[in-house]
Amino acid sequence: MAELDPPTKRECHRCGRREVWDADAANWTIANGNAGEPFCIHEWDITGAYQPVTE
Ligand SMILES: [Zn+2]
Numbered sequence: 836m837a838e839l840d841p842p843t844k845r846e847c848h849r850c851g852r853r854e855v856w857d858a859d860a861a862n863w864t865i866a867n868g869n870a871g872e873p874f875c876i877h878e879w880d881i882t883g884a885y886q887p888v889t890e
Contacts, residue, residue, distance in 0.1 A: 847877040 843856045844866060852871025854863040871877065 842881045845879040845881045847871050847875060848880060849878055850875040852877060 841856070844854065845863070846853045850871035851869060852875070853866040853869055855866040856862075857864045
C-alpha cells in the first residue's frame with residue numbers, strides 16, 4: 836500500500852525561489868530569503884500526485 840508523502844519544500848525551475856511548507860500556517864513560506872522573481876510564473880519542482888492549485 837503506497838503512502839503519500841506530501842512535499843515539504845519546493846524550488847522554482849525558473850527563478851530559483853525556494854519555499855518550505857509551514858504546517859502551522861498551512862501555506863508555503865520562503866525558505867532562504869530568496870523570493871525569486873515577483874512576476875515569475877513559478878514552476879515548482881515537486882513531483883508525484885501533489886499539484887498546487889492553478890487557475
Ligand atoms: Zn519562479
